[in-house]
Amino acid sequence: MQLNPKTIKELRQKFNWTQQQLADACDVSLRTVQRVEKEGAASKETTMALCAVLEVRQGKLIKLDEDTTPLGGATTLNKHTITTVLALSSVVSFILGMITVFFIMR
Template structure:
C-alpha cells in the first residue's frame, strides 16, 4: 500500500476535503478514496500536487508498488525538467519585455528633450513608468502564464 501525505498536507494548509476537491476540480469522493490509500491516476496526483504547490513525489511518504513508484518517479523527473525550462524561458521573456519597455521609454525621453512641449510630455513620461510596469505585470498574468501553462502542463500553479 502506498502511504500518502495528502491528509497531512491538506491539514497543514487548513483545508477541508471539500476545499481540496474544489481546488483540484475533483470530487470529494475522489479525495476521500485517495486519502484512504486507494490508487489513482498520475493526472489526478498532478492536480493535487499542483494545488499544494509540490512535486508529485512529495505527496507520498512511501510507495510499496514498484510499478506505481516508477511511474511517479518518471512523472517527478518530467515535472522537474519542465519547472527548470519554464523558469529559464520565463526569465528570458520577462527580461526581453522589460528591455523593450526601457528602450521605448528612453526613446520617448530623447524625443521629449527635443520637443516644444517638454513640460506636458515630461509629466506624461513620468506617469508612463509605473503604468508600463503595471502593463508588463498584466501581460505576464494574462498572456505569458497561460501560454506557459499550456507548454509546460506539469508546472501549473507551481511557484
C-alpha cells in the same frame, strides 16, 4: 498511481482545508479525495492536480513502502553481519590458498 495517504492528509491539513475544499481546488470529486486519503489510489491527472494545488513535487506524494526491505527483499546488513561475512570469506580464502599451495608443491 499509489500515493502516500498520510502525506496527502497532512498537506491538506497544513492549508486548513476540508476534503471538499481540496476537491474543489483540484477540480475532482469529494469521493476522489476521500479515496486518495484512505487508499492512496489516484490517477496521474489527480496526482498532478494535487501537486499543483498543494505546491509540492510528485516525489513528495509517492508512497514509499515502509514494510519493504531494500534490494528486493534483502535484509539490511549491520556491522556484526558484515564482520561475520568478512571473517568467513577470509577463512575460506586461506583454506583455498593452502589447498592450492599443497597441490603445487606436490
